[in-house]
Amino acid sequence: MILVKNTFKKTIRIIHLWLGLVTGLVICIVCLTGSIYAFQKEIKMLVYPYYTVEHHDAAERMPLSELLHKYQQQSDHDVMRIYDFNTPTRSSMLLTVKDKAYYYSFVDPYTGEILREVFLARDFFTIILYIHMNLLLGEVGTQIIGWSVVLFIFSLITGLVLWFPRSLKVFKSKKGRKSRFGVKIKGSKKRVLYDLHNVLGFYAASILILLAITGIAWTFTWVDNLLYASVTFEEKTEEKPVTTASATFDRIALDRLKKDVVPQRDNKDLFIYFLPTKDTEPIRVMSSIDDDEFGNSDDYYANADTGSLITTRFDEEKNAGQKLNSLYYDIHTGSILGFGGKLLVFLAGLIGASLPITGLMLYLNRLKKKKKNKVVVEVSDDEATATQNIEEMKNKIALLWLFLAVGFILHHIYGLAGIYFGKELKIEGATGETPGWAHYYRILFEIIILMLALASLEITKKWFKITSMVWAVLLGLFNVYHVIEAIMHEPSNTSEIIVLGWMVAISGVLIAALNRWRLQTV
Structure with missing residues (x-):
């Protein structure tokens, strides 16, 4: 039992290390910019004077039609949206465009x-x-960020596994609890560095995982669909856009629409008017608590020429999946919990940005220690040499399994990212009879299986050596068959051929490595 636990922890440590090394720089940038953005509204209100205006009790905000008319007299920009606030001291905001530049x-x-x-x-x-x-x-950067965050989620999970002690008895003593939940500031530099990575990582992990999931839900359609299916137990369907008979937009329609909409939701401070860009497009209004909280938003659609309401969708009418979707921003920024939530996101982001740095420093310190304490093994000492070779082989096999996992992800989801950017997820063999979310879970299970393969690497019993070889050979044959099929039936699909060819090569190296390991551990 102890051997299995040690084996599992060592394997998880390898996974955690390489995930961190691969994604560290990107995650550091993502977390740091996320922390900066957490209080963007408060900073803007404090620093930018044009966000607010002087208000006199007798003064009334001018009608939206007049506001739009006066703006158009002063600027040649095209207006796309109007942000109208109920707060008397807030200035109105207009999203405008000129020569494809947004203002x-x-x-x-x-x-x-x-x-x-x-x-x-x-x-x-x-x-x-x-x-x-x-x-x-x-779009290239979007994919880099998205996949780095996916790997970051696994890095956080493996980090939590490594944080957890081998025995629960550790939590019974004050010293044990302090070692897991406290940073030993007066300890050595190495101990402080370890605690900053291990303890702070534990505190921030759950928040960072939540932020990561809501983040990639915007990046990947399949994640959004999976989350939707997880709370509704049904596949997400495309909502039909609201259209109207052909009509020319009349700015007077905004005034009538405001009179109909604003009294219905007196608890909402912000009303965003999306002006139509086509003759068959209605005016859309989205109401929300403010410009930093959109989870309880309502939607209104009205005729562009008269302002009469066509249809509405109130927050309480949304199903669980639609409600979750509307909460992505609030969860991701922490605004769902107000100022305290933003503070949590800010601190979690700073810790998240520090984790790749402290992790790299720990790794470099370990390398220096190994180099310093390296013992020269006599060639005649067969036992010591064999042990050293086995350890190196285990690490090599672990990396090969990881490379295969990456190959599975690329093949099943996007192929070579450069060709599939911007396209929706399409999984080979999906006929439409099986819900899409079931295929997404299949991919997740494949990743888990590969992680279990890594977790059992150091179990050198005969049954494992045989089964691992059989599995690797079958996987290699499957990859060879797949690449031949791709060349015969889809020769123009170079992305899939490259990925599958890569997996064939890795499978061959993996089989050879497993065979050498088998012979060395007889």
Whole structure:
């Protein structure tokens, strides 16, 4: 039993190490920018004077039609959205576009005067947001971020496994609890570094996993579908867009719509008016608590020429999956718990950014220690040499299994990412008879199985050596068959052929490594 536990922990440690080394830089950037963005609203309200206006009790906000008209007299930008606040001291915001460049235009709601037009490509928090989302690399960066965060989730899970003590007796003593839950500031530098990584990682892990899941739900359709299916137990269907008969937008319609909408939800501070871009497109209004909390939002659709309501979708009418979807932003930013939630996200982000750094430092210290304490093994000492070779072989096999896992992910989900960017998830063999979420769970199970293979690496009993060889050979034959089939039937699909060829090569090396390991451990 002890051997199995030790084996499991060693294998998990290898997985944790390599996941951290592969994703560390990206995760550090994502977490740091996330922490900066957590209090973006509070900082903007404090630093940017054009976010607020002076309010006199006798003054009334001008009608939206007049506000839009006055803005158009002062600017040649096209207006896409109007952000109208009930808070008397908030300025109105307009999302505008000119020559394919986007701006936030801030307007005094009492006079119609333009206070500031902010070019979003040069706005500090917009830049931080896009670094957080795609490293400023467009769709390529989105995929890099998304897959790094997927691996980060597994890194956090393996980290929690490593944090957990071998025996629960540790928690019974004060010293034991302190070693797991406290940072020994007065300890050696190595001990402090270990505690900063191990203890702080434990405190932040659950929050970071939640943030990571809600983050990749925006990146990957299949994650969003999986979350939807997990709470509704049914497959997500595409919602049909609301359309109207062809009509020309009349800004007077905004005034009628506001009179109908605002009294219905007096607890909502923000009403966002999405102006139609086509003749058959209605005006859409989304109401929310404020501009940093969208979980309890309502939607209204109205005719573009008259402002008369066509349909509504209130928050209480959403099913569990739709409700969860609308809460992604609030959960991800912490605004669902108010200021305290944002503070938790801020601190978790800082800890998350520090984990790759402290982890790398621990790894480098370990390498230095190994180099310093390295013992020269005599060639004649067959037993010592064999032991050393076996340890090296185990690490090699572990890495090969990890490479195969990556190959499975690439093949089953996106193929070579450069060709499949922007496309929805399509899984080979899906006929439509089986719900999509069932296929997503299949992929998850494959990953778990591969992790179990890693977990049993050091069990050198005869049955394991035989079964692991059989499994590796069958997997190799399957990969060979698959790559031949791809070449014969889809020769133009170079992405799949490359990935499958890579998996064939790894399978061959894995079989050879397992065979050498089998011979060395007789």
